Amino acid sequence: MRLDLSGRGAALARHNTMLMLREPGPVISRLVQPLVLITLMRPLYLTAMHGSGGTIQVVTGMLVMFSLLALSIVGAGIFAERGWRTWDRLRATPARTTELLIGKAAPALALLIAQQAVVLGFGAAVFGLRVPDPWLLALAVGAWALALLSLGATLGAVARSQSELNVAYDIGGILLSAMGGALVPLAELPRWAHAIAPFSPGYWAMSALRGALTGQVAGTLRASAVLAAIALAAGALATWRVSRGWSRSRLM
Numbered sequence: 001m002r003l004d005l006s007g008r009g010a011a012l013a014r015h016n017t018m019l020m021l022r023e024p025g026p027v028i029s030r031l032v033q034p035l036v037l038i039t040l041m042r043p044l045y046l047t048a049m050h051g052s053g054g055t056i057q058v059v060t061g062m063l064v065m066f067s068l069l070a071l072s073i074v075g076a077g078i079f080a081e082r083g084w085r086t087w088d089r090l091r092a093t094p095a096r097t098t099e100l101l102i103g104k105a106a107p108a109l110a111l112l113i114a115q116q117a118v119v120l121g122f123g124a125a126v127f128g129l130r131v132p133d134p135w136l137l138a139l140a141v142g143a144w145a146l147a148l149l150s151l152g153a154t155l156g157a158v159a160r161s162q163s164e165l166n167v168a169y170d171i172g173g174i175l176l177s178a179m180g181g182a183l184v185p186l187a188e189l190p191r192w193a194h195a196i197a198p199f200s201p202g203y204w205a206m207s208a209l210r211g212a213l214t215g216q217v218a219g220t221l222r223a224s225a226v227l228a229a230i231a232l233a234a235g236a237l238a239t240w241r242v243s244r245g246w247s248r249s250r251l252m
Helices: 008-022 025-048 052-071 071-084 087-092 097-127 134-158 162-179 193-201 202-214 215-242
Strands: none
Touching: 025 052, 025 071, 025 097, 052 071, 052 097, 052 134, 052 162, 052 202, 071 097, 071 134, 071 162, 097 134, 097 202, 134 162, 134 202, 134 215, 162 193, 162 202, 193 202
């Protein structure tokens, strides 16, 4: 049976886009906050890091941190369906699990890519951020967006309550950002942090984005490949969990 992406998938994508636009607050917040912090913190980074390194660090760092926090938008969409008890109804339709996830994921993926484009465009237009190879940067952005999408879907599928979901996003987003070198350059972190940094998706996102902005093709390709592997693994887990349905958790 083939995926009906032009029919059922497209209808689900339109429906989920409408749901997202009805509550635009979280979307606007995740778009505006990184721009404000980049503007306020750039002088500090320029003082600590001479040349263009400060601008690259603050732009990519804020992008990674707030895109990780934007996981709340991705996962909340799936969790809301669970709370409304509508996922089981959707699963009873002819739509396959992959179609349900694609319909839910497509608007979120567009949001994640738009968020990164806005932040990078702001850095380029306002602070002169240079982009040596737009295609290389597009690869890094796409790989990171797919990893974020899959991670958000997985969290939305396995969380047992909204508060549990919020804790995972808030604490996890800040922790993974910090450990990946988004807030402070990795070279300035304690030695023990260097050893565990590669376990953070934020580390590979920073590597891919920084590599693309400094013209390091090999480093960008390597980091993007790791992000793609994370996306595949997390996406497979989310698909498996959704296909099994959910029990009536006392926390929901």
